[in-house]
């Protein structure tokens with residue numbers, strides 16, 4: 001299905017969780033995965049095996065165009081970081097990827113986002129199905145006011161997952177590096193956990209529904225350096241199975257964890273209205289060592305923003 | 306050593322005494338509370354003292370009687386009140402809670418008709434209960450031909466408490482942080498799943514408290530029943546939703562209207578029973594609130 005677009009010579013990475021096209025889910029296609037990371041891959045700005053292909057994306061809140069004309073790709077099993085000054089539209093773009101913006105009255109996206117081959121905003125696409133495949137971790141940990149166990153089990157339950165819930169819960173918590181800390185108090189209220197534990201619980205909760213992509217909006221902004229390191233390690237770990245998009249204000253974090261970085265900023269147009277724009281999108285090493293745009297350089301060196 | 310750059314004399318943590326205004330404010334607060342509690346205590350002491358001679362089992366075992374006030378009871382009134390409250394709870398609570406869910410979770414607040422509905426519900430909550438009595442008489446008793454039955458009474462009182470139930474349930478639902486809804490929806494839950502499995506459980510304490518307070522209001526009402534023409538000296542218990550009935554406040558009203566001293570005592574005893582039912586319901590509300598209390 002992705003062979004047409006994919007310039008890789010041998011084999012193509014097939015999404016583990018493709019959107020069902022015209023009713024028939026194409027699960028079970030087993031083509032060997034090819035990692036796009038590694039030194040032998042020639043430098044390209046665009047991801048070679050994109051999960052998302054964004055073209056000409058503009059997002060409106062009512063009449064206000066918050067973000068204008070974004071083009072970027074999110075590579076499969078990569079970590080893509082979105083950086084930029086406050087208010088430049090990072091969260092706005094991120095929330096388009098799982099159609100969370102639909103929930104804001106008056107919010108509207110123009111342009112195109114392809115998820116694998118499917119138009120994410122196509123008429124027949126069910127946003128519920130989209131969110132099931134594209135999970136999200138929020139800036140502020142938001143565990144449900146229930147037990148740790150119920151927090152994890154909730155996603156699989158509402159999605160009608162059959163199977164041993166205990167195993168699902170343990171697996172998700174283990175993947176989120178939280179199992180050892182909470183295995184003895186699994187029935188305790190999740191709100192009794194520390195902030196960092198709560199955030200890892202939210203990650204575990206997102207993993208439990210076995211999504212294809214995990215979107216993270218400043219997941220470490222409320223955490224101390226140790227919890228942050230844990231979550232960063234976790235992200236590295238997760239890229240074996242998941243594609244991650246992360247919004248962060250922490251330059252070092254973007255540099256440490258991400259494969260590609262998108263730098264956004266707010267620009268004032270001819271009418272004096274501020275719009276978020278994507279300034280530069282490239283491999284992270286390139287963005288941080290040799291950015292091609294002056295504004296990117298100023299921002300990452302702390303001279304602007 | 307330039308660490309302590311602030312001269313010692315500049316550090317003044319000693320109390321300079323709180324300004325008078327703060328003391329006055331505290332006193333005003335305590336005084337208001339004291340007045341409220343004092344009046345409540347006085348009321349309770351007064352009715353218990355007054356009704357003491359009649360606070361025995363004959364009170365709830367016997368039926369009212371004009372000729373023998375010294376042994377007359379209020380059984381028909383107690384059971385009538387319980388019937389009305391039970392039926393009202395069955396009708397008004399689900400309707401009110403569902404309406405609140407619609408208004409909070411589904412209604413597009415930018416649409417004029419939804420804003421109109423909201424405005425009207427707030428206004429309805431302020432309509433005097435006697436007006437509901439007129440409505441019940443004209444619409445339910447006469448036009449729908451339900452007559453002066455338990456059903457008519459319960460429907461009328463349901464209309465009376467519905468706005469209060471809706472408003473308090475909306476407040477409870479609104480108090481659930483949006484981040485909980487977002488978290489649920491981001492996992493691929495549908496809107497209904499999110500409401501049913503996250504929002505409602507989290508707002509149970511608030512909804513329950515509001516509902517019980519609304520029902521408590523209904524218990525104390527006499528005016529709409531007076532309007533509906535519920536008989537005051539019903540000597541038999543309601544046997545179903547279609548039987549005639551009376552309620553405690555109405556019985557109390559009719560006892561007090563009589564000249565004999567025994568009826569005044571009987572009225573006081575009946576008020577104690579009414580207060581007991583009210584306090585019982587309020588303690589259920591408090592228990593529910595503590596039981597399901599949520600921290601965010």
Ligand SMILES: Nc1ncnc2c1ncn2[C@@H]1O[C@H](COP(=O)(O)OP(=O)(O)OP(=O)(O)O)[C@@H](O)[C@H]1O
Pocket residue numbers: 061066084085086087088089090091092093104276
């Ligand atoms: N719900 C909303 N309604 C209206 N305008 C919004 C809404 N959310 C965001 N905006 C506007 O869109 C622009 C981009 O906001 P966004 O939250 O995407 O910024 P951000 O890059 O995530 O900033 P931060 O780093 O501070 O989180 C801002 O000008 C903001 O005012």
Ligand SMILES: [Mg+2]
Pocket residue numbers: 090091092217247
């Ligand atoms: Mg943001």
